[in-house]
Structures are given as structure tokens and as C-alpha cells.
Amino acid sequence: MxxxxxxxxxxxxxxxxxxxxxxxxxxxxxxxxxxxxxxxxxxxxxxxxxxxxxxxxxxxxxxxxxxxxxxxxxxxxxxxxxxxxxxxxxxxxxxxxxxxxxxxxxxxxxxxxxxxxxxxxxxxxxxxxxxxxxxxxxxxxxxxxxxxxxxxxxxxxxxxxxxxxxxxxxxxxxxxxxxxxxxxxxxxxxxxxxxxxxxxxxxxxxxxxxxxxxxxxxxxxxxxxxxxxxxxxxxxxxxxxxxxxxxxxxxxxxxxxxxxxxxxxxxxxxxxxxxxxxxxxxxxxxxxxxxxxxxxxxIHREQPNLDLDLDPKLSWALRHREHFPVDVNRAPREMLLRIPGIGVRSVMRILSARRHGRLRLGDLGRLGVSLKKCSPFLVTCDYSPQPSLLEGDRLRLRFLPPPEQLELDLGAPAHDPLAAISARTGEI
Missing domain, CATH: 3.20.20.70 (Aldolase class I)
Known part of the structure; x- marks a missing residue:
């Protein structure tokens, strides 16, 4: 051969x-x-x-x-x-x-x-x-x-x-x-x-x-x-x-x-x-x-498989709503890392920025935070989510992805190999 x-x-x-x-x-x-x-x-x-x-x-x-x-x-x-x-x-x-x-x-x-x-x-x-x-x-x-x-x-x-x-x-x-x-x-x-x-x-x-x-x-x-x-x-x-x-x-x-x-x-x-x-x-x-x-x-033995509809960090937050909303100007690093949509690098930027003044919601956006995902779970000096937002199934329905995203192609052509890659990147 x-x-x-x-x-x-x-x-x-x-x-x-x-x-x-x-x-x-x-x-x-x-x-x-x-x-x-x-x-x-x-x-x-x-x-x-x-x-x-x-x-x-x-x-x-x-x-x-x-x-x-x-x-x-x-x-x-x-x-x-x-x-x-x-x-x-x-x-x-x-x-x-x-x-x-x-x-x-x-x-x-x-x-x-x-x-x-x-x-x-x-x-x-x-x-x-x-x-x-x-x-x-x-x-x-x-x-x-x-x-x-x-x-x-x-x-x-x-x-x-x-x-x-x-x-x-x-x-x-x-x-x-x-x-x-x-x-x-x-x-x-x-x-x-x-x-x-x-x-x-x-x-x-x-x-x-x-x-x-x-x-x-x-x-x-x-x-x-x-x-x-x-x-x-x-x-x-x-x-x-x-x-x-x-x-x-x-x-x-x-x-x-x-x-x-x-x-x-x-x-x-x-x-x-x-x-x-x-x-x-x-x-x-x-x-x-x-x-x-x-x-x-x-994850625990009673529900031994991960929720396929939501990422595990968001799923944890919805199961433990008593910890939210979190004040980003006062919370320790460990709690900031639990806010959906805020990743490790964003937490480092928040900790650095809040030494120089109190953060507003717009400041988080400029620091690279996904406001759409994190806004129901945090408090800033100019923003607080409605209390009813963390009640019932309303919040879960808000974050449910479209069916095509669950197949990791995000609606892109099947031959595009970067479509699935994009779903693996970014902060959670």
C-alpha cells in the first residue's frame, strides 16, 4: 500500500x-x-x-x-x-x-x-x-x-x-x-x-x-x-x-x-x-x-442528566433563586461567578472597575457582560429587576433556545464547520 x-x-x-x-x-x-x-x-x-x-x-x-x-x-x-x-x-x-x-x-x-x-x-x-x-x-x-x-x-x-x-x-x-x-x-x-x-x-x-x-x-x-x-x-x-x-x-x-x-x-x-x-x-x-x-x-442522583434546554449555570441559578439578585458592587468574587452570563474574565473586570466607583448597568455592558442573560439576576446602583421576574416559569421560558440551537448548528448551513464551534465559545 x-x-x-x-x-x-x-x-x-x-x-x-x-x-x-x-x-x-x-x-x-x-x-x-x-x-x-x-x-x-x-x-x-x-x-x-x-x-x-x-x-x-x-x-x-x-x-x-x-x-x-x-x-x-x-x-x-x-x-x-x-x-x-x-x-x-x-x-x-x-x-x-x-x-x-x-x-x-x-x-x-x-x-x-x-x-x-x-x-x-x-x-x-x-x-x-x-x-x-x-x-x-x-x-x-x-x-x-x-x-x-x-x-x-x-x-x-x-x-x-x-x-x-x-x-x-x-x-x-x-x-x-x-x-x-x-x-x-x-x-x-x-x-x-x-x-x-x-x-x-x-x-x-x-x-x-x-x-x-x-x-x-x-x-x-x-x-x-x-x-x-x-x-x-x-x-x-x-x-x-x-x-x-x-x-x-x-x-x-x-x-x-x-x-x-x-x-x-x-x-x-x-x-x-x-x-x-x-x-x-x-x-x-x-x-x-x-x-x-x-x-x-x-447534578444529583434524583435527576442524573443535565438539562439539555439550558446551560448548567443558568439551570443552577433558576433552581436557587433565593441567592438572587446579586449586588455587583458588593458581592464577593465567588458569588459574581454564579451570575449567568458573567464569566471569569468579566468578573475580573468588574472587581477591578468597582474599586474606582459604583457600577451602573451600562458599565457592565461596556465590560463585555451579556446584559440580556444576566440582568434578571443582578442589582447595580441604577438598576434592580422586578421581583416577579424571578418567580414561576416566566424566566425559564425567556431563556429557552430555539430548536435549531439545541442541535448546535445555530441555523447555519450543514457544511459550515464553524457553526458548532461558535456554540462552544464565550462565557457562561
Whole structure:
């Protein structure tokens, strides 16, 4: 098989992995070296967009889509009849350098199906990164997808060459893995993540003592969970995310809506979940990481799934109307962050501006706040909402979006990949 055909198959096979981002590292700045190639800092990475609006960064490949595992939700599972291909490490190195020199990419995201056994596969993946770093002095970004069943020594070696390493947890519960991915094991995956966290912490401490010590995965680790393939609720997913953030210090948990695959198992859903569910999980994840919310505030067992009609921050505010309206001239930072329509940056601007005088409603608009969304929930020196506004279902009906927005296309043409992106940006 020629290289072009391999690239078509293995780049397409990699599109299902959402945990691909190129932020958080400045370890291998190429300044001061005449021979070094690339830099992992700054902007300039060329992006491509999947048809559903998902941003795909870097040269994103599988080393091979052949796999000895038979995960029912995976297009590359052992029992699938999809066309197979396999790169050699030399071919991936050559592609990465050629694409970089043409200014198409700024780095590499490399994953693989499991061939022969996990250790053999990890050795092949690491060999690509080793040749780029040592033979070609490549300073660009490298993200390696590691295999929890591989030996800890190989995972540590991957972290010495990669900026970020990740292990996909796939499903949030062991019950789900036993049904859909019997070769995978949640405790084993968590053990591997724990080993990575310990090695990252140790490397950070070593560099405080000796600045020339090599970094270990300076951009940290991430993971991905599939949404809608099993019966896991949003409650299960968010509690698993909270566990990963608090106990393993993951940089990101990515959520990927299940996509029906050809010749799929009858155990799988016939239809994909609405993309808005994935979107709501990202919004809830943001509240956990940056807004000071606890999982129990966002979702609880009695109602285990997020409200698809409203974002989780607005939904919380409507459930706890006793906390509103909030005086923006007096409220602490923690309460300002709970006002719908006011994000982290806007709160910083409000705290800075109110040192110099009392804020009016018009001042908030000039600070970039969405007045339409936040005005029922706040008080300024010249504005106070009508008390009846926070009563009954009137306020909820006011914020219900049109049906097309719930499908994340915002009424734009289906071929426009930026339509769904626009729904993911902005403050909540």
C-alpha cells in the first residue's frame, strides 16, 4: 500500500479521538539553537475541523488501525471489516517533518491500535517520538496516546519525549467497560494515570533543584470519555471527571458523543446522542474547573442528566433563586461567578472597575457582560429587576433556545464547520 493511501486510512481513523490539544508547554523552545526544528510555544498551529465542528489540531494519525481488542463502540475493533493499514516509524517521522516544513502543522498527535501486545505497540509509538527528538532535534509539540496495559517503564519513557500523554478511560464505569470493552479495566487505567501523576510531580520537584533535568510530559495528561454508548448518566460522567481532576490532576477530560459505526453490535444504540449533550458536559466541566462549583450542585442522583434546554449555570441559578439578585458592587468574587452570563474574565473586570466607583448597568455592558442573560439576576446602583421576574416559569421560558440551537448548528448551513464551534465559545 502506498503512503498516500495509508495516510487517508489512518488519518481518518484518528478523527474519533477528541483528546487532542496543543496547549500547556514551553519546554522545547527552539531559540538559541541553529539546528533545532520547530517550537511548541506560541500560536501558529494549523487547525482542521471535523464535519460536526470538532477542532482537530496537529498531524493526527494512528500508527495502525489494526487491533487485537474488540471494543464494541470502536470502528477499529478486531471484528470490524474496515480497511486496515499500518505505518512504520520511519514513515510517520517523514510525514511529520514534511508536513512541518510545509507549514501545515506544528506537531504530532500519535495513537495506535493494539498490535501483537500492548508493550510492542508502545515501543513502536515511542520509537517515532524518540527519532523525532534525538535524530532530528524536533522541538515541536508531541502528544502520545499511551496504553494502560503497557509496562510503567514504557509509559515513563513516552513521557520523556512527549509534551502531553493521555490514556483514554473510554467509559466512566467498570460495568460499562465489562459490557462494551472487555479487554479494558478501569482500576488498571487509574493505576497507570496515578503512575503518570507521580512521575510528573517528581520531575517537577527535580527541576526545582536542577534546572537542566529533563521535563516529563510538561503539558500533563488528558483523557476522553465516550458519551451515549452505554447507559452511563451525566451524573456518572461528571463524578468520574471530578475524580480524575482531583486525584490524578488531569489537564483535560474530553467528551466525545458516540457515533454509530458500520456493522455495529446490537448492544449499541442505533442513534447518536444529541450533540447538545456533549456541549452541556463541556459547560459543566468548565464550572467544575474554573467557577468553583461542586458536582453535587450541578447534578444529583434524583435527576442524573443535565438539562439539555439550558446551560448548567443558568439551570443552577433558576433552581436557587433565593441567592438572587446579586449586588455587583458588593458581592464577593465567588458569588459574581454564579451570575449567568458573567464569566471569569468579566468578573475580573468588574472587581477591578468597582474599586474606582459604583457600577451602573451600562458599565457592565461596556465590560463585555451579556446584559440580556444576566440582568434578571443582578442589582447595580441604577438598576434592580422586578421581583416577579424571578418567580414561576416566566424566566425559564425567556431563556429557552430555539430548536435549531439545541442541535448546535445555530441555523447555519450543514457544511459550515464553524457553526458548532461558535456554540462552544464565550462565557457562561
Amino acid at each position: 502506498d503512503l498516500k493511501r495509508k495516510l487517508a486510512i489512518l488519518a481518518d481513523a484518528a478523527k474519533y479521538d477528541a483528546s487532542c490539544a496543543s496547549s500547556g508547554t514551553k519546554r522545547r523552545d527552539s531559540s538559541g539553537s541553529d539546528k533545532a526544528l520547530g517550537s511548541s510555544g506560541g500560536a501558529g498551529i494549523c487547525h482542521s475541523y471535523a464535519p460536526d465542528g470538532r477542532c482537530i489540531s496537529l498531524l493526527k494519525l494512528l500508527l495502525t488501525n489494526a487491533c487485537i481488542y474488540d471494543c464494541l463502540y470502536c470502528i477499529n475493533r478486531r471484528s470490524s471489516d474496515t480497511p486496515r493499514a499500518r505505518f512504520t516509524p520511519d514513515e510517520v517521522v517523514r510525514l511529520t517533518l514534511d508536513f512541518y516544513k510545509r507549514n501545515y502543522i506544528e506537531g504530532l498527535f500519535l495513537s495506535s491500535g493494539i498490535v501483537r501486545n500492548p508493550d510492542h505497540t508502545m515501543e513502536q509509538v515511542i520509537e517515532v517520538a524518540r527519532r523525532l527528538r534525538e535524530d532530528h532535534d524536533f522541538r515541536g509539540y508531541i502528544h502520545l496516546k499511551t496504553i494502560p496495559e503497557a509496562s510503567q517503564e514504557l509509559i515513563e519513557e513516552a513521557g520523556r519525549y512527549a509534551d502531553r500523554i493521555s490514556i483514554n478511560i473510554e467509559l466512566p464505569t467498570q460495568k460499562g467497560l465489562e459490557k462494551f470493552a472487555p479487554e479494558k479495566n478501569l482500576p488498571r487505567t487509574r493505576d497507570a494515570m496515578g503512575g503518570i501523576r507521580e512521575r510528573i510531580d517528581a520531575a517537577r520537584d527535580e527541576r526545582k533543584q536542577h534546572r537542566r533535568r529533563p521535563a516529563f510530559a510538561p503539558a500533563g495528561q488528558s483523557t476522553q470519555m465516550i458519551v451515549g454508548a452505554d447507559g452511563a448518566s451525566d451524573h456518572d460522567i461528571l463524578h468520574r471527571s471530578h475524580d480524575l481532576y482531583s486525584n490524578y490532576r488531569l489537564r483535560r477530560v474530553y467528551y466525545s458523543a458516540f457515533s454509530p459505526i458500520p456493522s455495529s453490535s446490537p448492544a449499541l444504540p442505533l442513534k447518536a446522542p444529541p450533540l447538545v449533550r456533549e456541549h452541556r458536559l463541556y459547560q459543566a466541566d468548565w464550572l467544575l474547573r474554573f467557577y468553583g462549583y461542586k458536582v453535587g450542585e450541578i
